Amino acid sequence: xxxxxxxxxxxxxxxxxxxxxxxLRDSGFARxxxxxxxxxxxxxxxxxxGVIDEYTLxxxxxxxxxxxxxxxxxxxxxxxxxxxILEHTRGVTDGPVITDAASVKxxxxxxxxxxxxxxxxxxxxxxxxxxxxxxSGVDASDATLFRNHRVILTxxxxxxxxxxxxxxDMWQSTGAEVVSMSVAEHDRVLAATSHLPHxxxxxxxDALAQSDASEDIFRCAAGGFRDFTxxxxxxxxxxxxxxxxxxxxxxxxxxxFSAHLGTLREAVANKDAEALEATFSRAKAAxxxxxxxxxxxxxxxxxxx
Amino acid sequence: xxxxxxxxxxxxxxxxxxxxxxxLRDSGFARxxxxxxxxxxxxxxxxxxGVIDEYTLxxxxxxxxxxxxxxxxxxxxxxxxxxxILEHTRGVTDGPVITDAASVKxxxxxxxxxxxxxxxxxxxxxxxxxxxxxxSGVDASDATLFRNHRVILTxxxxxxxxxxxxxxDMWQSTGAEVVSMSVAEHDRVLAATSHLPHxxxxxxxDALAQSDASEDIFRCAAGGFRDFTxxxxxxxxxxxxxxxxxxxxxxxxxxxFSAHLGTLREAVANKDAEALEATFSRAKAAxxxxxxxxxxxxxxxxxxx
Numbered sequence: 001x002x003x004x005x006x007x008x009x010x011x012x013x014x015x016x017x018x019x020x021x022x023x024l025r026d027s028g029f030a031r032x033x034x035x036x037x038x039x040x041x042x043x044x045x046x047x048x049x050g051v052i053d054e055y056t057l058x059x060x061x062x063x064x065x066x067x068x069x070x071x072x073x074x075x076x077x078x079x080x081x082x083x084x085i086l087e088h089t090r091g092v093t094d095g096p097v098i099t100d101a102a103s104v105k106x107x108x109x110x111x112x113x114x115x116x117x118x119x120x121x122x123x124x125x126x127x128x129x130x131x132x133x134x135x136s137g138v139d140a141s142d143a144t145l146f147r148n149h150r151v152i153l154t155x156x157x158x159x160x161x162x163x164x165x166x167x168x169d170m171w172q173s174t175g176a177e178v179v180s181m182s183v184a185e186h187d188r189v190l191a192a193t194s195h196l197p198h199x200x201x202x203x204x205x206d207a208l209a210q211s212d213a214s215e216d217i218f219r220c221a222a223g224g225f226r227d228f229t230x231x232x233x234x235x236x237x238x239x240x241x242x243x244x245x246x247x248x249x250x251x252x253x254x255x256x257f258s259a260h261l262g263t264l265r266e267a268v269a270n271k272d273a274e275a276l277e278a279t280f281s282r283a284k285a286a287x288x289x290x291x292x293x294x295x296x297x298x299x300x301x302x303x304x305x
Numbered sequence: 306x307x308x309x310x311x312x313x314x315x316x317x318x319x320x321x322x323x324x325x326x327x328x329l330r331d332s333g334f335a336r337x338x339x340x341x342x343x344x345x346x347x348x349x350x351x352x353x354x355g356v357i358d359e360y361t362l363x364x365x366x367x368x369x370x371x372x373x374x375x376x377x378x379x380x381x382x383x384x385x386x387x388x389x390i391l392e393h394t395r396g397v398t399d400g401p402v403i404t405d406a407a408s409v410k411x412x413x414x415x416x417x418x419x420x421x422x423x424x425x426x427x428x429x430x431x432x433x434x435x436x437x438x439x440x441s442g443v444d445a446s447d448a449t450l451f452r453n454h455r456v457i458l459t460x461x462x463x464x465x466x467x468x469x470x471x472x473x474d475m476w477q478s479t480g481a482e483v484v485s486m487s488v489a490e491h492d493r494v495l496a497a498t499s500h501l502p503h504x505x506x507x508x509x510x511d512a513l514a515q516s517d518a519s520e521d522i523f524r525c526a527a528g529g530f531r532d533f534t535x536x537x538x539x540x541x542x543x544x545x546x547x548x549x550x551x552x553x554x555x556x557x558x559x560x561x562f563s564a565h566l567g568t569l570r571e572a573v574a575n576k577d578a579e580a581l582e583a584t585f586s587r588a589k590a591a592x593x594x595x596x597x598x599x600x601x602x603x604x605x606x607x608x609x610x
Contacts (some may be wrong), residue, residue, distance in 0.1 A: 130527045150525050181521065192513055193526035197533045199569055200505055202588040207565040208497055209591035216486065218595045220455050221498040222435045226599055227532045228502045232592040236585035244576045254570050258563065260512040264504055265559050271549045280541035283507040286514035287537040290523045294531055 004169055007032040009066030009096070011081050013046045013055075015133055016101050017072030018141025021051050023174035026143045036062045042138045051141055063088040063096060068166060071100035075241040078102040079111040086115040086124075097163040098124045099170075103190065104245040105154050105183040122160040125167040127153045128186065129176060136235070147175030148298050154183045177297075184249075191249035196257060198239055199250070201232040309474055312337040314371030314401070316386050318351045318360075320438055321406050322377030323446025326356050328479035331448045341367045347443045356446055368393040368401060373471060376405035380546040383407040384416040391420040391429075402468040403429045404475075408495065409550040410459050410488040427465040430472040432458045433491065434481060441540070452480030453603055459488045482602075489554075496554035501562060503544055504555070506537040 008030045010017040021033045035043045035055035043055035056062050063069065069085060071078045078100050089095040098121070102108060105126045112124055131149040133140060151171040155164045171178050181189070208217050243250060267275040313335045315322040326338045340348045340360035348360035361367050364386075368374065374390060376383045383405050394400040403426070407413060410431045417429055436454040438445060456476040460469045476483050486494070513522050548555060572580040 130525055132527075132529075149527065152525060179524070185518065185521065189518060189521050189525050192516065192518070192522050193530050197509065197530060199566070199573075200509065201533065201592075202585050203565045203569050204502065204505065204562060205588040205592045205595075206584050207562050209587060211497065211561070213490070213494060213497070214591075216490065216494050217497050218591070218598065219484070220435055220457060220494050221595065221599070222437075222454065223599075224437075224536050225498050225502060226596060227535050228506065229592050229595070230532050231529045232588045233596065234585075234589070236582050236589055239585050240578055240581040243573050243581050244578060247573050247576060250573055251570065254566065254573070256516070257509060257512050258566065258570075260508045261504070261559065261563065264508050265556065265563075268504075268548050268552050268555055268559070271552060273545055273549060276545040276548050277541050279511050280507050280539075280544050282514060283510040283537045284539070284541055286519075286523070287506075287510045287534050290510075290526065290534070291531060291538065293523065294526070294528075 003028060003031045004173070005030050005067040005166065007034060007066050007068075009034050009036060009062045009069040010052065011036045011062070011069060011071045011085075012073030012077065013037060013042045013052065013138050014072065015136045015138070015140050015145070016129065016131075017070070018046060018049075018051045018138035019143065019145035020070060020072065020101070020129075020174065021046075022141055022143035023146060024170065027173035027175075029170055029173040030067070034062060034065060046138050049138065049141075051138055059084055060088050066096045068097045068099065068170065070170075071098070071102065073102070074238050075102050075104050075107065075245045079107050079245075082108055082124075083111050083115045086112060086121060089121065089123075090116075095123060097166050099127050099167045101127065101129055103128060103194070103242050104187060106187045106249070107245040109154075109156075109183045120156050120158050122158055123163040125153060125155055125159055125164050126183065127151055127167060127171065128190070129171065131176075134233075144175070146171065149176050151176040151178045152186050152189075153178060153180045154186050155180060156183070187246050187249040188252070191246055191253040195242055195246055195250050196253040198231050198234060199243070199254065200257070201229050202239070205229050205232040308333060308336045309478070310335050310372040310471065312339060312371050312373075314339050314341060314367045314374040315357065316341045316367070316374060316376045316390075317378030317382065318342060318347045318357065318443050319377065320441045320443070320445050320450070321434065321436075322375070323351060323354075323356045323443035324436075324448065324450035325375060325377065325406070325434075325479065326351075327446055327448035328451060329475065332478035332480075334475055334478040335372070339367055339370060351443050354443065354446075356443060364389055365393050371401045373402045373404065373475065375475075376403070376407065378407070379543050380407050380409050380412065380550045384412050384550070387413055387429075388416050388420045391417060391426060394426065394428075395421075400428060402465075402471050404432050404472045406432065406434050408433060408499070408547050409492060411492045411554070412550040414459075414461075414488045425461050425463050427463055428468040430458060430460055430464055430469050431488065432456055432472055432476065433495070434476065436481075439538075449480070451476065454481050456481040456483045457491050457494075458483060458485050459491050460485060461488070492551050492554040493557070496551055496558040500547055500551055500555045501558040503536050503539060504548070504559065505562070506534050507544070510534050510537040
């Protein structure tokens with residue numbers, strides 16, 4: 001088989017890391033997969049499942065043996081791991097290509113610049129697959145998780161073009177559609193589409209749960225409320241870390257939203273039929289367009305293969 | 306067949322009115338169904354589909370021939386129709402039982418009190434089935450729409466107990482679970498579980514659509530965002546009217562939510578890990594409990610029959 005690269009090191013073997021290894025094995029992108037983590041529980045399971053070929057708890061060995069390292073740990077652990085990797089690759093020009101799958105990019109960029117005394121390591125290309133599942137852990141890993149999903153890469157000036165190309169090829173081989181933007185733009189877009197909605201859902205459910213009518217409230221809520229609050233069932237630790245790592249962009253998103261909600265509140269208070277209808281109609285048009293786009297994108301298609 | 310009542314008049318033959326007629330015919334609650342509306346388009350279709358037996362555009366005739374009148378029009382039209390019905394039943398003690406299916410109860414109560422010079426008509430029992438569908442119109446009507454769903458009735462002092470019992474029996478025969486609360490409590494609960502979430506979803510989508518990054522935002526949003534914003538695809542006219550009819554309870558709900566969001570914003574700004582984790586954990590616990598409740602409720606069960 002004609003592999004694009006030989007050995008992939010996966011740091012953190014959960015849903016994302018496991019799914020990536022499975023997808024890259026299926027696509028023939030790489031030959032050999034090594035797992036790494038702080039504890040061996042999920043790593044042993046990964047070998048049992050055939051998701052990875054072997055694992056190590058020795059980061060230096062992993063770095064030495066891998067052609068590409070993918071940090072698949074949650075936001076704050078990812079930053080920690082990235083710094084440790086960069087300690088092992090400092091001054092090395094032909095070391096492994098390094099990338100990640102974490103939800104926030106700004107904190108990783110800052111950590112990398114810190115570790116490199118202000119210089120971005122040329123073979124580090126930060127990325128983020130916009131995919132997930134209600135399930136978690138390597139047992140839930142799925143080779144098709146990224147198919148027809150977006151992956152955002154945030155290359156920077158000074159990146160080694162071959163490193164950017166390898167990371168792009170890696171994600172494309174999973175069936176994902178790769179787009180590029182700046183770190184700041186990524187964090188702003190994710191704050192808007194994901195981090196802010198999580199804050200609104202968590203905030204709403206918490207407000208209702210603390211209400212003295214909470215029993216009636218949850219007793220009488222229906223399907224629309226279930227969909228709207230589904231993301232409030234997400235992992236609190238993961239979201240605590242994302243909120244802290246992307247606090248600047250998230251604060252800006254909260255403030256923009258609060259201003260809009262304030263305008264809507266005034267329209268309700270003034271019973272301003274025209275303003276209410278205009279806002280709701282604009283929102284419905286935008287949302288219908290988005291839903292059509294998403295539905296189009298998720299159709300099975302050879303074009304993304 | 307042993308019917309509980311003879312003739313049901315349905316005012317407004319859309320998804321809710323059509324589904325109610327189908328369910329009541331299937332359950333044997335009533336023998337004869339008459340549709341009423343301002344225009345005959347959906348009414349003719351209702352007869353074609355066998356949802357209703359006949360229709361009339363003459364409200365006085367409908368009132369004279371019905372044992373129970375169910376106003377199934379949207380919020381503001383429902384208030385208008387209710388006032389017209391009450392003009393025809395003023396001073397009549399054995400007229401039809403009157404009920405409705407609109408989303409807000411306070412405006413209907415106010416309209417009824419206005420029409421009755423401060424006296425609540427004893428045979429008027431306001432109600433609200435917590436059920437719906439993304440589809441609308443009589444063609445989408447479904448005899449099982451209310452099965453295992455809640456119906457809230459808001460009986461008042463001075464209600465004729467036999468009228469309350471008939472409305473309760475009517476909804477129970479559709480397979481719904483009937484609960485009672487005050488008009489104010491209904492409007493507060495619905496503001497929290499439905500009206501506020503719609504404002505948040507409409508407000509968020511409108512804010513994002515107006516952002517100068519809106520193209521990237523919608524391009525990179527995924528499944529969680531789709532679920533969260535599903536209700537922003539609801540009918541703008543219907544929601545304009547609900548927001549105006551329930552403005553007091555909605556404003557209170559917006560203010561409670563805004564205060565919670567403000568607290569969450571402070572926790573993000575201060576990178577207060579403990580406060581963030583506590584809020585998210587409380588919300589996740591409440592949401593998981595609600596989802597389990599809803600899932601339990603929607604299981605097929607003879608207990609609700």
